[in-house]
Amino acid sequence: MLGNIIRYLDSVVARDPAPRSRWEVLLYPGVWALFWHRIAHALFQADLFFLARVVNHLARFLTAIDIHPGAQIGRNFFIDHGFTVIGETAVIGDNVTIYQCVTLGGSNPTNGVGGKRHPTLLDNVIVGSGAQIIGPVTIGRRARIGASAVVTEDVPEGATMIGLKARSTLVKAETWAKEFMPYGTPCKEPCEPTGGAQRVEDLEQQVALLRAQVEELISERQHAARENERW
Structure with a gap:
């Protein structure tokens, strides 16, 4: 005992x-x-x-x-x-x-x-x-x-x-x-499945692409507004 x-x-x-x-x-x-x-x-x-x-x-x-x-x-x-x-x-x-x-x-x-x-x-x-x-x-x-x-x-x-x-x-x-x-709980091991880093990188690229498209649309609208003012 x-x-x-x-x-x-x-x-x-x-x-x-x-x-x-x-x-x-x-x-x-x-x-x-x-x-x-x-x-x-x-x-x-x-x-x-x-x-x-x-x-x-x-x-x-x-x-x-x-x-x-x-x-x-x-x-x-x-x-x-x-x-x-x-x-x-x-x-x-x-x-x-x-x-x-x-x-x-x-x-x-x-x-x-x-x-x-x-x-x-x-x-x-x-x-x-x-x-x-x-x-x-x-x-x-x-x-x-x-x-x-x-x-x-x-x-x-x-x-x-x-x-x-x-x-x-x-x-x-x-x-x-x-x-x-x-x-x-592992302290030094990844806490996401394999491919998690690649997924983050893909999302960052998509955000950058969307940001560029938005900036392009804004630029086009500003250009169109200036043309309308001339006329």
Whole structure:
């Protein structure tokens, strides 16, 4: 038991440069939210739904993190800072990192039956701050969800998603192979698909052409006005 706790704390230290010791990590709200969730989830699985909810509400009051007792969470899950919401049917794999203000939200089932309505995050996923992942989508292993991205469709393994609605970016294999990418957002890699620079250049050329045409029309009108004045 103690060994598992130490391994978990070490996994947090490996992903966050801020703490100077394991003792600091024990003060993190995300760590305590996970602790309370383990208890609430055990009660939920034992069909003690009301007690599970009581523990859930206590944890939310103490940590500002709302994890439904029914959510399934793997090993070494880390919520940095907090203010996160995780829905009932969410499934989270091992070594997943979530930053502040993230929602793993549900979609409204068209048949009126609850069922699977929240996301599934596979192993080693990183979700940046403010991201919203909605519906029964699957986020592939080692995928990165950038800050404030909105994801409503499945994400392939190793992809980096950014934007509203989130779109995939092409990240170099060296970046994809990194053991850990802080905040799930590449800082030095392009944030547009290949060809984005060419697209900007094409648009600039079109603007220059339109500007030249406008100036030509203005010149023609001025010339015509001067001719009319002569007559």
